[in-house]
Amino acid sequence: MGRLCWCCLLLALPSCGPSSTPPAPDDEPPDALVESVAAPPPAVRDDTAEARTLREDLVREIRRSPPWSGATWDGRVLGALQATPRHLFVPDAPIALAYEDRPQPIGHGQTISQPTVVAIMTNALELRGTERVLEIGTGSGYQAAVLALLSRRVFTIELVAPLGEVARERLEKLGYSNVEVRIGDGYAGWPEQAPFDRILITAAPPEIPRALLDQLAEGGILVAPVGGEDEPQELVRLTKRSGRIAKENLALVRFVPMVPGNAKPNP
Numbered sequence: 001m002g003r004l005c006w007c008c009l010l011l012a013l014p015s016c017g018p019s020s021t022p023p024a025p026d027d028e029p030p031d032a033l034v035e036s037v038a039a040p041p042p043a044v045r046d047d048t049a050e051a052r053t054l055r056e057d058l059v060r061e062i063r064r065s066p067p068w069s070g071a072t073w074d075g076r077v078l079g080a081l082q083a084t085p086r087h088l089f090v091p092d093a094p095i096a097l098a099y100e101d102r103p104q105p106i107g108h109g110q111t112i113s114q115p116t117v118v119a120i121m122t123n124a125l126e127l128r129g130t131e132r133v134l135e136i137g138t139g140s141g142y143q144a145a146v147l148a149l150l151s152r153r154v155f156t157i158e159l160v161a162p163l164g165e166v167a168r169e170r171l172e173k174l175g176y177s178n179v180e181v182r183i184g185d186g187y188a189g190w191p192e193q194a195p196f197d198r199i200l201i202t203a204a205p206p207e208i209p210r211a212l213l214d215q216l217a218e219g220g221i222l223v224a225p226v227g228g229e230d231e232p233q234e235l236v237r238l239t240k241r242s243g244r245i246a247k248e249n250l251a252l253v254r255f256v257p258m259v260p261g262n263a264k265p266n267p
């Protein structure tokens with residue numbers, strides 16, 4: 001994998017839905033669309049006032065626009081972002097920078113995604129709290145931490161061993177007990193734990209791996225960026241119904257490529 005490539009939103013695409021949601025007005029209370037989620041682990045409850053304010057400001061900015069045309073924000077997703085200490089997942093960045101709505105490098109040619117992209121992808125999963133979720137691309141562990149507050153159990157795979165090991169230690173230290181981290185090839189999925197109600201891919205494959213489609217449960221949802229490193233990528237949502245896959249295009253995005261296990265990632 002060569003040059004660094006950001007995990008960010010380029011353009012939201014029109015939806016086939018019946019209506020669209022206007023941006024939240026400036027005079028709307030900042031928590032009007034934010035719903036409470038499961039209490040964060042003990043290690044993150046004694047957060048600083050500065051961090052809490054920065055998260056509130058970030059969520060207020062994200063919710064000004066709909067996730068994509070025709071869609072509405074799930075208040076629980078916004079609540080999870082507001083409850084997740086992003087600065088602890090980018091420890092080398094100043095706290096204010098950690099809460100800017102842009103990607104941040106985390107080493108080994110990888111990035112932690114733009115918060116808006118994390119919110120959009122999580123929103124697209126339509127989590128209700130009972131799901132078993134497979135994440136491909138653990139990175140720093142931030143996305144897994146958000147998912148942990150919204151689902152029953154999270155299984156996350158990271159190809160780059162140093163990243164995965166640090167993420168595992170971080171998540172365990174912070175008390176995210178419903179997250180399990182594996183170092184391995186995301187293209188193969190996690191067959192021993194399949195099927196999964198939801199699958200989230202946080203790097204861009206040229207096409208969705210067959211193994212992951214096979215591991216998606218009936219009625220399940222898979223969300224992923226799809227496309228080559230040097231071509232437009234689309235954020236897609238796939239739903240499995242009666243063994244068939246229905247596809248929706250949600251947005252144009254820019255993600256690091258999804259590297260197969262037989263390729264050598266950046267050191």
